Amino acid sequence: MKKGQEKLGWLFASPYLVYSLIFFVIPLFGALFLSFTNWNLISPQYENVGFLNFIKAVKSPGVKAAFFVTYKFMIIFVPMVLIGSLVISLIINSLPRFKSFFSVGYFLPYLASGVATSVVVKGILSYNSALNVWLRNTWHLNIDWLGSQILAPLIIAVMISWKFMGYYSLILTSGLESISGEVYEAAAIDGATGWIKFFKITLPLLYPAMFTVTILAVGLVFGIFTEPYVLTGGGPGFSTNTWQIEIYNQAFSKLNAGYGSAIAIIDSVVTFVTIIIVRKLLEIWGKSYGWE
Template sequence: MNNKLGWFFTSPYIIFTVIFFLLPLAWSLWLALTDWDMMSPNVNFVGIENFIDAFNSPAIRASFFVTYKFLFIFVPMALILSLTIALLVNSLPKFKGLYLVGFFLPYLSSGVVTSLVVNGLLSYNGALNTFLRDRFGVNIDWLGNPTTALLIVSFMIAWKMSGYYALILNSGLSSINKEIYEAAAIDGASGFTAFRKITIPMLYPALYTVIVMAVGVSFGIFTEVYQLTGGGPNYATNTWQMEIYNQAFVNLESGYASAIALVAAVVTFLSIGVIKKVLEKWGESNGWS
């Protein structure tokens, strides 16, 4: 009876997993072994040819490197922004919840709408370039330069996510016993020393969560790139997601796109696993196990 009751209560999750995860995964595996273009009634089995083509494609390798560029730019940027917000809000005497909600609001905004606002702001006739031309006589092609395009997309996503991450970090800060700081102050520890030796190590569970979540976001960047740069300039922002979209819906090579998606999923899983191991080693060195 207890087993039946347990299966009954877990059945919604099991059904959800089967319909929205296992069946699409099986479909994707089958599709990756074909050359179907999503339009022709004929489906040809090509085996692992799509995977071989993906591994040998310079465009796919380039998109992998772009994704890792976003990883190494976005994650530190989001971590610094969210930690700064959490520390500032945690130091306030009152209305902490109100300020946290204010910083959280960008997370609720649509990525499409945010991208359109940023695109309008940074366009040739946008407010920023108009101001720079009128005051300093310069005009910057923000989204036409590979370096600035990467930075702008990364900063926009970091701005969007930092309020959400700050909620997690603020919860971690609130759980740190204030007596520890008082004892450190008595021993002559400066504010920076207390932050480095107490706050960061004690904040490990929240930092672990935020970093892993941010890494996951960096591997799934699509909307902002699609709206702002389309993967340009010169494929400088062409992420895995953009390449999968282009192959599936522009080139109509759904089998090839599915193979790329599966390879990207495996690489993402392995990358997150490595980062988690590094974070766990750091946590163990600070007394977390």
């Protein structure tokens, strides 16, 4: 009986084990190996170039741009999506009726393909669109939305916030629901109202949910690809050149597989370090609320 269980466990787990060997372990070593070569995806020959790819990457404008663009997105997107989803979850939580109708409605953007959303955004912002005609006629504003180094990243941040706000607000709403009404009643007796109630009670008690959402949002920034790929191609002037765009361009447009792998490794290290720093910062914030 015992022996049978042992075999059965390995048997049931085998799809995962086989998959992991082929699609995790081998590629992991493959990436390390490739990053020290100058292979171009096609030719049968390649050389070991040592750390040359890494040195070249650190100096290249594309990689530098990816590094800073990611933090720029983080500074715009993370507060935007946090505040947005917090507002939505506060709304949902205080609605006496039709709660689930609204939360389903707010969740719908999460189902959209980034490509389809990009079609819509490109249309709304096109030269002759209702919005731009109105801006030109009424305010004499002629805005080249996606051609602006400031607006293009902002638009992409708004698109991604739109997509994830409803999803994140579900996490926050379940956090809000776990706060008992008694706490508020006690606070009301002490005379706490409005903003004081929010900052002294709701936010501290919501901390675990906020922690989750912030980590998810920060991690998401490192994976931005679809929207800049179809809308801006990383431009104008590298202003939306994310890590994934840079890796894609180097490895698959310019066929520098070795160089692209080196960038991917740098990206992973940067991602890892950033997430750790953000976690530490969040934990400090949590400690101020008395969470361990």
